[in-house]
Amino acid sequence: MTRKASFAPIVDAQTRVLLLGSLPGEASLKAERYYAHPQNQFWKLVGGAIGVDLHGMDxxxxxxxxxxxxxxxxxxxxxAVRAGSLDGAIKDHRGNDLTGLIATLPGLRAIGFNGGTAARIGRKLLAGAVHPPLIDLPSSSPAFTRPLQEKQAAWDTIRFWLSAAKI
Structure with a gap:
C-alpha cells in the first residue's frame, strides 16, 4: 500500500478559524481538492456557518x-497508509506541524476539528503547546450519519470566533 499525503494548508495572516480534517479521502486526493466527495457535507456546513452558499460554487x-x-x-x-477513505483505516500516520502553522497565524482565534479522528490526533499534536480554543465538530463525512441540521447547529458555533470583535 502506498502512503497518502495531505494538501498544503489554505490559510493567510487574517485566518481566525482553522478547520482541521484528518486526511483527504480518495475522491479528494484524485481531484486534488479539499472535500471533493459529492456526499461530504463540509461545504454545506461551513457555508451555513459563514452565511455563504459554498456548495453551489466552483x-x-x-x-x-x-x-x-x-x-x-x-x-x-x-x-499515512490507508486503504480507502475511512478514518478508521489510517495506519502509521505522521502528523502535520500544527504548532508551526499556528505560529504563522497572528489572528487565529479558534481551531475546529472536523470529526473525532481529527480531534483525537490534533489534540495529541497540540498537547503542551500554546494554542487558541479547540472545538470538536461533528464529522462532515457521509459515513457519520447524523442529521444535517444537528451537524449544522454544532458547526454554527464557529461564527462566534469569526466575529469582528477582538476576543
Missing amino acids: YDARLAALRAAHVGLWDVVAD
Missing part, C-alpha cells in the same frame, strides 16, 4: 469565500 470560489470569511483549512495527518 472550488476556487469556495476557497476565496473561505479566505474572505477568515476561515483556513488543513489536515492533522501529513501522511
Whole structure:
C-alpha cells in the first residue's frame, strides 16, 4: 500500500478559524481538492456557518469565500497508509506541524476539528503547546450519519470566533 499525503494548508495572516480534517479521502486526493466527495457535507456546513452558499460554487470560489470569511483549512495527518477513505483505516500516520502553522497565524482565534479522528490526533499534536480554543465538530463525512441540521447547529458555533470583535 502506498502512503497518502495531505494538501498544503489554505490559510493567510487574517485566518481566525482553522478547520482541521484528518486526511483527504480518495475522491479528494484524485481531484486534488479539499472535500471533493459529492456526499461530504463540509461545504454545506461551513457555508451555513459563514452565511455563504459554498456548495453551489466552483472550488476556487469556495476557497476565496473561505479566505474572505477568515476561515483556513488543513489536515492533522501529513501522511499515512490507508486503504480507502475511512478514518478508521489510517495506519502509521505522521502528523502535520500544527504548532508551526499556528505560529504563522497572528489572528487565529479558534481551531475546529472536523470529526473525532481529527480531534483525537490534533489534540495529541497540540498537547503542551500554546494554542487558541479547540472545538470538536461533528464529522462532515457521509459515513457519520447524523442529521444535517444537528451537524449544522454544532458547526454554527464557529461564527462566534469569526466575529469582528477582538476576543
